[in-house]
Amino acid sequence: xxxxxxxxxxxxxxxxxxxxxxxxxxxxxxxxxxxxxxxxxxxxxxxxxxxxxxxxxxxxxxxxxxx
Numbered sequence: 001x002x003x004x005x006x007x008x009x010x011x012x013x014x015x016x017x018x019x020x021x022x023x024x025x026x027x028x029x030x031x032x033x034x035x036x037x038x039x040x041x042x043x044x045x046x047x048x049x050x051x052x053x054x055x056x057x058x059x060x061x062x063x064x065x066x067x
Contacts, residue, residue, distance in 0.1 A: 013061035016040035
């Protein structure tokens with residue numbers, strides 16, 4: 001059985017967005033996919049299965065945090 005782990009030598013960034021949002025607008029971003037999902041659920045009050053997590057670039061991450 002193989003496991004998937006992200007390499008610690010790289011920075012990863014994720015956004016959580018609503019599954020029913022075709023534009024894929026971020027509800028929240030985080031360096032942890034699990035944390036992004038949990039935060040989106042907490043912010044909106046919706047169950048976690050209403051969201052999907054997508055990997056984003058550092059620039060997208062910093063842009064969301066800045067504005």
